[in-house]
Amino acid sequence: MKKIGMIVGSLRKESFNRSVAKYLASVAPKSYPVSFPDIGNLELYNQDLDDTPTAAWVEFRNEIKELDAFLFVTPEYNRSIPGVLKNAIDVGSRPYGQSVWTGKPGGIVSVSPGAIGGFGASHHLRQVLSCLNVYTMQHPEAYVGNIIEALDDSGQVIAENTQTFLTKYMNSFIHWIDRF
Numbered sequence: 001m002k003k004i005g006m007i008v009g010s011l012r013k014e015s016f017n018r019s020v021a022k023y024l025a026s027v028a029p030k031s032y033p034v035s036f037p038d039i040g041n042l043e044l045y046n047q048d049l050d051d052t053p054t055a056a057w058v059e060f061r062n063e064i065k066e067l068d069a070f071l072f073v074t075p076e077y078n079r080s081i082p083g084v085l086k087n088a089i090d091v092g093s094r095p096y097g098q099s100v101w102t103g104k105p106g107g108i109v110s111v112s113p114g115a116i117g118g119f120g121a122s123h124h125l126r127q128v129l130s131c132l133n134v135y136t137m138q139h140p141e142a143y144v145g146n147i148i149e150a151l152d153d154s155g156q157v158i159a160e161n162t163q164t165f166l167t168k169y170m171n172s173f174i175h176w177i178d179r180f
Contacts, residue, residue, distance in 0.1 A: 002177055005033045005067040005084045009074030009121075010084035014155055016147045017111045020166065021073040022155040027167045034071075037063050039088035042172070047098060050095040057091050064092050066102040069108045069177040070134065072125060073109045079120035086128070095130050102133040109142040109169065117143030137176040142169045 006025055010017040027033040043054050053061075064070075089133050093099040108125050110118025122143060129136045144150070144166075150159035155165055 001031050002068040004028065004032055005064060005070045006034050006036050007070055007072045008036065009082045011084055015121045017075050018168060019155040019157060020066060020109060020111050020144060021149055022164055024071065024170050029174060039084055041083055042088055042091050045087055045090040045094065051081045055129045059102050061092055069104055070106040071173060073111060074118065074121050074125060076110060076118035076121035080124045080174045081121045086172065087122065091126060099132055104134060105180045106134040107137045111147050113148045117145030119143050124167050134174055137173060140172055
């Protein structure tokens with residue numbers, strides 16, 4: 001059994017990314033439990049607090065330490081990742097030499113209402129994760145564009161082609177993390 005952390009880079013109540021993340025979790029095998037660590041309550045990273053971390057930082061770091069793999073599902077903000085996601089990554093990677101991310105496998109799914117599907121965010125995130133020694137799955141890549149057309153009014157993924165793609169992606173991700 002391997003525990004997967006689904007790190008959703010959007011805080012919006014009706015987030016397209018959360019919809020996709022929930023779908024991905026629903027098609028994961030039962031022997032791979034998925035949790036959704038909360039990144040929205042983390043104070044901004046400040047190195048001055050390394051010796052006296054906030055309770056939210058300690059809780060988050062402990063939660064991440066217990067996970068075996070990470071699947072990042074992110075929107076694209078200005079051709080990059082949202083600040084809240086970068087902050088969570090920074091909180092987990094500090095203090096220097098004590099990163100909770102290192103040596104674990106990861107995957108990236110970028111989601112966008114636009115046609116490009118968050119390509120810029122995905123590549124920026126890949127660059128950040130490589131610096132943290134997260135073994136990020138290279139293929140298949142997942143850029144989910146035009147997401148509005150794939151969801152119903154309640155935010156459920158209903159487009160058959162999107163369901164098929166996401167299911168195949170999750171199967172590849174499971175195969176990837178089994179290598180570790």
